[in-house]
Amino acid sequence: MLDANIKAQLKAYLEKLVDPIELVASLDDRPQSAEMRGLLEDIAGLSEKVSLLENGVDARRPSFTIGKVGERARIRFAGLPMGHEFTSLILALLQASGYAPKIEDSVVEAIRSLKGPLRFETYISLSCHNCPDVVQALNAMAALNPAVENVMIDGALFQDEVNARQIMAVPSVYLNGEPFENGRMTVAEIVARLDTGAAERDAxxxxxxxxxxxxxxxxxxxxxxxxxxxxxxxxxxxxxxxxxxxxxxxxxxxxxxxxxxxxxxxxxxxxxxxxxxxxxxxxxxxxxxxxxxxxxxxxxxxxxxxxxxxxxxxxxxxxxxxRWRELNVPGEQEYRGKGVAYCPHCDGPLFKGKHVAVVGGGNSGVEAAIDLAGIVGHVTLLEFGDALRADAVLQNKLHSLANVTVIKSAQTTEVTGADGKVNGLAYTDRTTGQSQHIALEGVFVQIGLLxxxxxxxxxxxxxxxxxxxxxxxxxxxxxxxxxxxxxxxxxxxxxxxxxxxxxxxxxxxxxxxxxxxxxxx
Structure with missing residues (x-):
């Protein structure tokens, strides 16, 4: 699963383990389970302080827990923590063994004083660059406080859950079964949300x-x-x-x-x-x-x-x-995180095979459309002006893609939706004055800064x-x-x-x- 160079680096990290830990896998017969087994076998083979069991009973498969031997595991990964999340895996291995996370003493004290149970579920995509910060923060909290648990869930692997909870933006965090927060958060921000007296003490x-x-x-x-x-x-x-x-x-x-x-x-x-x-x-x-x-x-x-x-x-x-400039049209705030998104890298994988729109014809908008075209079924790019403003090399790449449509002189007027999620976008053709509507499932806003x-x-x-x-x-x-x-x-x-x-x-x-x-x- 891991190449020789990564194994060598991981082995050096595992030498910092404090107490023995065990990995408990819950697997099935899917190819992803075979990949997970290979990853966990590689890890267990690099340190005598790591053992592997395959008797997990988690309903989410494939998944695995990391915990100190003899203690209840509080850190779980539902999906392969590769890509941006590989660092989350390394830190979880170390911290579950008792290795102290790099967190300010005052925040550590606040984490240990939290009352539970606090069961977090963190939905991520492996291409999301904000997700690891949230996963690592919650895993560190779980390592420090027995009342805290966290599971990283790869949304692409557990699509049924994503659809049932209508998750259309990552990271998306649930606490004790209820929505907690979307977007990037530091450990201090999470603790401040949970510690109701923090604001008064800060003041x-x-x-x-x-x-x-x-x-x-x-x-x-x-x-x-x-x-x-x-x-x-x-x-x-x-x-x-x-x-x-x-x-x-x-x-x-x-x-x-x-x-x-x-x-x-x-x-x-x-x-x-x-x-x-x-x-x-x-x-x-x-x-x-x-x-x-x-x-x-x-x-x-x-x-x-x-x-x-x-x-x-x-x-x-x-x-x-x-900050990112918003469209300021009806439906944008209502469906934010439910189809309206601002980060194609983070949220794009959640729209695999679907029809989405990108609003904005500058460099950021055209780059977003190009990236999304490799994931989604179709991209419609809308530009307010009568010409795209992106660099020529980006425009050439965009026009070479078969699943991209470009609409110019388009003024977005509304994001429409039903059943709590986006179902389309309305715009006015600034040349003819006619109103148009596009049926789609996601809108990525890329219109500059405010x-x-x-x-x-x-x-x-x-x-x-x-x-x-x-x-x-x-x-x-x-x-x-x-x-x-x-x-x-x-x-x-x-x-x-x-x-x-x-x-x-x-x-x-x-x-x-x-x-x-x-x-x-």
Whole structure:
């Protein structure tokens, strides 16, 4: 099942096992069970601390559990954890044996205090780059707390369950049989959802923070760069982030970050956080800014958070990034996660053999249509303008595909559905004015980005697109408040440009602090 190189690497990891573990398989006569048996035999053959049994009684077949010998197994894989999920398997083997997961002590303490039973079911696709983070978070929780269980379920392998629960987006998590959450989540986010007192404790802790010299709002590439540059000046620096890594965490392949030929979003997001942690930076993750209150002459700027806490700083750098732009048509929100999707890489496999639409004719839309064409039965791409905007090489590839239809001058007007899921899309032909309807089962929205600046309206100058207006130094319309990255008027929304803009804004903020603290001549 595993080639020699992977076996050698896996053997090295298994040398870190703490206590003996056993793999208990529930198999049938399908080819996937034979593959699973081969995988588990390979693993068991690499360490004396791993044993394999085939007497499992799980109704989901093929599946297997991982547990410490003599204890009830709490980690289960229903399907082959290969592709993006192979790392989830390795970590599960180690953590089930007693190897400590890399989680902050405060979060570990919160996990161990959770009351159960908490039985999680996590539906994934093996091509989903967000799914492993959720699987690994829940598996780590199961390893730390006997009241927690988690099973990873490959949606492509258990289509009957996917159809019965009308799962059309991954990762999709159920808790004790009821829907819990869709989309990427960190272990801290999951614990915060389960620990009802977490918000109050966070508010109390943050309220005790002394004023910062520089407070960075946002933890993406721009925010991380700004924090590193500020911290290297030896000034008190804080980073406030809803999710460290930002939109980068939802990006698949990254191949244009100069000097890094190949990486992916989650890997880069983790690297950004680790780099910031090398400095004396106060990181306040999972916190949402709700209002900016500019300071007066010589006063502190204030940022009010969603939990009621208020942070103060001499200078503020806004790096809140952007989010996927929505269609804002009837049916989009109603059927979100029930046929309306924004990530073709994650959710595409759930639409195997079906008819889907992609809305958007730029690079992201055409790339999505090309990727989906290899999975689904048919793709209809709708473009608002009278011509596609994607690069020529992408358009040539798109037009070479037999199961793709391109409709131009199409204004999407409604996502239709029945029985709780999408059944079509309505659009207006902008050339003739006629209304049209396409019968389909999925709609992938790929129409660009929207800056995360709603909370700043009326406080600082925004462009007509909602972007923060900045000068060449990153200065906004409010003295002492700077901005960087995709939330600003800087042209070209790219990771490397955001990093440079973050450094620029940070240097400008430091210069502002020096000048504003200098004695009068």
């Amino acid at each position: 109390a802790r943050l309220a005790e923070q002394a004023p910062f010299d520089v407070l960075v709002v946002g933890g993406g590439p721009a925010g991380a760069a700004a924090a590193v540059y500020a911290a290297r000046k030896g000034i008190r620096t804080g980073v406030l982030a809803e999710r460290f890594g930002g939109q980068v965490m939802d990006t698949l392949a990254i191949e244009n970050l100069i000097s890094v030929p190949h990486t992916d979003g989650p890997k880069l997001g983790r690297a950004l956080e680790e780099h910031v942690k090398e400095y004396a930076v106060e990181i306040m993750n999972l916190q949402k800014a709700e209002a900016l209150v500019p300071g007066g002459a010589g006063g502190y700027h204030a940022v009010r958070l969603g939990n009621g806490a208020v942070l103060k700083a001499k200078a503020v750098i806004l790096a809140t990034g952007a 800056p995360n600046t709603d909370w700043l309206k009326g406080t600082i100058e925004l462009s007509r697109f909602g972007e923060i207006v900045i000068d060449a130094r990153g200065q906004t319309s409010v003295p002492g408040v700077f901005a960087a990255g995709d939330c600003t008027t800087v042209p070209y929304k790219q990771i490397i440009i955001a990093m440079g803009a973050g450094a620029t804004a940070s240097l400008a903020a430091f210069d502002h602090l020096i000048r504003s603290s200098a004695p009068a001549a």
